[in-house]
Amino acid sequence: MILLQRTSKSFGNIDGSKILPAALSSLTLEQIEAIPLTTECGQVALKEVFNVSMDRTPSETFLLIEGDCTTVDGLATQMHLGTLCILGNVGDKTGASMSGGTLVISGDSGDQLGAGMAGGFIFVVGDCRHQLASPLPGKKTGMRGGDIFIAGSVGSRACERMRRGTVFVAGDAGDYCVPQMIAGSVIIMGQLGCEWGGGMRRGSLILGRDFALASSASLSESREFELSFLPLIWKHVEQLQHRAHAALNLAIAYARNTISSSIQQVPAPIPIPIPSTRWVQRQIADLNCDGRGEVLVLKRVSSPAFEGR
Secondary structure (H helix, E strand, O other), X not given: OEEEXXXXXXXXXXXXXXXXXXXXXXXXXXXXXXXXXXXXXXXXXXHHHEEEEEOOOOOOOEEEEEOOEOOEEOOOOOOOOOEEEEEOOEOOOOOOOOEEEEEEEOOOEOOOOOOOOOEEEEEEOOOEOOOOOOOOOOXXXXXXXXXXXXXXXXXXXXXXXXXXXXXXXXXXXXXXXXXXXXXXXXXXXXXXXXXXXXXXXXXXXXXXXXXXXXXXXXXXXXXXXXXXXXXXXXXXXXXXXXXXXXXHHHHHHHHHHHOOHHHHHOOOOOOOOOOOOOEEEEEEEOHHHOOOEEEEEEEOOOOHHHOXX
């Protein structure tokens, strides 16, 4: 296990794209401390931003970051291997172009989490700001594979031009959700903002409750269906949550035994109840662009998470 603990020094926005489990696992302590990081104040050594310690016994590809990293952008950029667990908030473009591995964030995320993601798994205990799983600049598609689990809520333009993968949001989603969606599965258990689903061509938008605000997509008439594939999605999402909690519990236990008592305030993760229903109200969208996507509103829900809805 490699532990990076955020120092109190301020450098403005910091480029954290060089901080990867696989890249650091083969380096010595001195080599890690000397890694140059680009900041608003110029280039500084990693040891100026993080205090570094290491114990390779549990896992050589497990990297733990502790502290507020709101000003650190691009963590886990192009990550393809290992586990990165962050006990704190993170900045923008975290997990950009990620193709493998596990990223767990015990806090909130900035904009463009998982931008251009092609594989791997991202789990966020808190909220995510705007443009979740969005396209990278100059690219035609957003998320192209992998899995994202947000235990909180997300901002506007989530999953824009998404082509493949699974996104589960336990809370609410902001305006313009899944614009121009190409394929994949997006589950929003809370409320939707306005103007969602515009230009949706394929894919599944699964909603835990009826949508209160109007869609910018043209929807077909709704019909009730029993869908046999839904239990497979619920099982997959439940497995993702177990996987993330296992990594987070390991990180919290290690940090409590290694660093100051401030880590004692980090709570253990609370499981999010996952639905189990097969029944939905189904509509086709977006008919304005001859789309073949589907909007599924969960019905006859048996999970305790949705009692009274």
